[in-house]
Amino acid sequence: MGYVADRWHKTRPAPGDPECGEHKGLVASKAHGKGKRWQARYDDPNGREITSLHRTKTEAEKEITKQEAAKDSGAWIDPKAGQVTVAKYALDTWLPAQGIIDRSVTEYRGAIERYLIPEWGNRQIRSIKPSEAGAWQKLLVSKYKLSGAYPNRVARYVRSIFRLAVIDRVIPVSPFAGIKAPTLVEKATQPPDVAQVRQLIAAAYHDRWKAMIEFNALTGLRSGEIRGLRLDRIDFLRRTMLVDQQLVYEKSKGMYFDELKTGAGLRTLPLSKRAVDLLAAYVQKYPPRESGPGEGLVFVMADGRLIGESTLDYALKSTCKKAKTTARHWHELRHHYASVLIAGGENPKVVQKRLGHKDVMTTLRTYSHLFAEAEEQTRDVLDAAWAEPGETGSVEESPQQGGRIPESRRLQGALRQVSG
Structure with a gap:
């Protein structure tokens, strides 16, 4: 358990020390009258002593109770950890933790140094507010003129920095929590056939x-x-x-x-x-x-x-x-x-694996319109297979032969042509 110390007075006065003129029965220390009087002291989960200063003894006692409860619940955060600057945490802690190759390190560092550090580099990481986080994301477009998918990419890097800070117990919550990331703008691909x-x-x-x-x-x-x-x-x-x-x-x-x-x-x-x-x-x-x-x-x-x-x-x-x-x-x-x-009917996970995408969401975002077309093709195949004779969509005229061929066979032929 922690305890409260009186900074203004000696706990073990020497014999003959004069009594404090302001507080009866106590002996003044060298810190008397300087700064806040009461000091809260407690050990962090690793046994390292943490201190903080308070105006009244009651405030110091409440701080100890709060921190001890946080330790018991596993929610304790070092009050001093959040004093690290955004630049220092991003470059010295977050970037080495990414486990990426050198070329990606250069890319990530470049984005942080161009778009984050000029705005918040010297700020304590705990000082960033949600309102500022939302405003910073807008600067990527309004000030830095980023477009396409790049605002979303840069924002992902920075949001990841604060997310790691939460995991590291540097800050209690990310300022980006509840703030929507910039819309990921990706043009629909129209590949050659x-x-x-x-x-x-x-x-x-x-x-x-x-x-x-x-x-x-x-x-x-x-x-x-x-x-x-x-x-x-x-x-x-x-x-x-x-x-x-x-x-x-x-x-x-x-x-x-x-x-x-x-x-x-x-x-x-x-x-x-x-x-x-x-x-x-x-x-x-x-x-x-x-x-x-x-x-x-x-x-x-x-x-x-x-x-x-x-x-x-x-x-x-x-x-x-x-x-x-x-x-x-x-x-x-x-x-x-x-x-x-x-x-040809391959599912998104197979397409992801063949292309070497990091996750299936990348595949779905990039080719969502193509999957939608494949879904429509599935409907056509099913409609053709279950259509009664004479129903629309069950067969179509063959312009070469003047006859009629099943819709399902036409689609199968198209797929064979696509697969080369």
């Missing part, structure tokens, strides 16, 4: 780009993953591919091979026969280099140099121009792969 991908393959001006476009459409790899793909990651017999690294670029380091950003990115993909045959034919014609920076890689430049992200994007842009199709980004081939899986 199989016919459009075939156009791109036909228009590509080098075997390298033809193979990369088709293989990416069949596997959904990220740009860094396909550029960093090594032949020894392909199991041609089992028709699988291990995705465990990517080729990345940093201004200070240039291009280098790095681990994937999340554990979910590490995955083994099943390969279609088409993908295996494509790769086998390509490596037979262009065997991987046995030395140099592109050693063991499936795809490199003609002189063995690594393929940069900008080089790949330019190749696709030029291909789109030659094919006279809509300009596409490389990532849209990944979206194409996802759209084929969804159209």
Whole structure:
């Protein structure tokens, strides 16, 4: 149990010490008349003594009772812990606790230093109010001009800082509790269909780009993953591919091979026969280099140099121009792969696993409209299967033959076409 100490008077006066002129029967200490008189003292859960000053003895006693009750209930928080500044806690405690790779550390730190520290960096973390938390989120758009998904991403980082502070018992509750995060704005993806991908393959001006476009459409790899793909990651017999690294670029380091950003990115993909045959034919014609920076890689430049992200994007842009199709980004081939899986009836968890998304919510947010289309397709299939002869929707005219074919067969044919 804690106890209350009188700072203004000695607890063990020496013989002959004069009596305090203001308080009868007591001997004044050196602190007499300076600051608050009563000091509450108690041990924290780890046995370390905690003190606080109060104006009256009653206030000090109430503080001890409050803290002892908090210890008994497991809700105790060190009153002094919340004095740490937002910047210090974010950079020295929160950031090292994230367990992320170096490139992500740079990204997280950059966001904190650009958007949080200028506003709250020198403030004690316990001083931030909910009203200020809501106002800060609005600054991301009004002051810092962030748009799209970025306000939500930066807010997630900062909300995570205060959430960890609650878990660490630095503050009792996050100022963001009850404050809605910025709306996550994500554009609905409209990936190219199989016919459009075939156009791109036909228009590509080098075997390298033809193979990369088709293989990416069949596997959904990220740009860094396909550029960093090594032949020894392909199991041609089992028709699988291990995705465990990517080729990345940093201004200070240039291009280098790095681990994937999340554990979910590490995955083994099943390969279609088409993908295996494509790769086998390509490596037979262009065997991987046995030395140099592109050693063991499936795809490199003609002189063995690594393929940069900008080089790949330019190749696709030029291909789109030659094919006279809509300009596409490389990532849209990944979206194409996802759209084929969804159209084929794969459930969201399988799509998540194939794409290497961290959680299924990311998959659902990105492709929600495609899942909705797949749901409508399911309804059509069921309606067609259960329709009575002559009912609308049970069959449709075959324009080629002038006859009528079951709706379910038409849909099955469409799916076979989508799957290549």
